[in-house]
Amino acid sequence: MANREALRELQTRLASRLQAARSEGVSASWLAVKVGEFNCLFPLSQSGEIFPLAHIQRVPYARPWFMGVINLRGALYGVVDLASFMGDGATRLRGEQSLAESSVITFNAALELNCALLVDGLAGLRKRDAFSDAVAPPEGSPAYFGNRFTDLNGEHWQEINLQSLSQLPEFLSISA
Numbered sequence: 001m002a003n004r005e006a007l008r009e010l011q012t013r014l015a016s017r018l019q020a021a022r023s024e025g026v027s028a029s030w031l032a033v034k035v036g037e038f039n040c041l042f043p044l045s046q047s048g049e050i051f052p053l054a055h056i057q058r059v060p061y062a063r064p065w066f067m068g069v070i071n072l073r074g075a076l077y078g079v080v081d082l083a084s085f086m087g088d089g090a091t092r093l094r095g096e097q098s099l100a101e102s103s104v105i106t107f108n109a110a111l112e113l114n115c116a117l118l119v120d121g122l123a124g125l126r127k128r129d130a131f132s133d134a135v136a137p138p139e140g141s142p143a144y145f146g147n148r149f150t151d152l153n154g155e156h157w158q159e160i161n162l163q164s165l166s167q168l169p170e171f172l173s174i175s176a
Contacts, residue, residue: 035086066174131157
């Protein structure tokens, strides 16, 4: 009986939050992360779950930025060191200490890609009003780069279009 009441209360809260979101209008929202030397924004609609980094099983003959596979909720996900993929110098040598502080973020299930991106830190959620201006990516930027934003503190944030990234042949080709 108590379970039914709790479920009914949860459904009521969710319905009221959905109604409030519809009436207020939905603004673009991102998950802000640190990726090597980059400040990145992942669109929430393209991001999946966040997990602490667990044991990665290395895969032989893979590109240096492909770290291996990890078990998340009983499913295998490939793990990509996004900083190395983006060209943040050579493949970074990571100690156990720095890996322990890292997280992995999966792609949204709608993108149908069992992949997780290794990030160095989480910086919270951001809305459009957290930024003073936005500029289009410079010519020659990777196809998955979205707008570049400047926050109110003057820091630059690069939007990463995870859907575009998930369709790039070079991202999908992990063999060395």
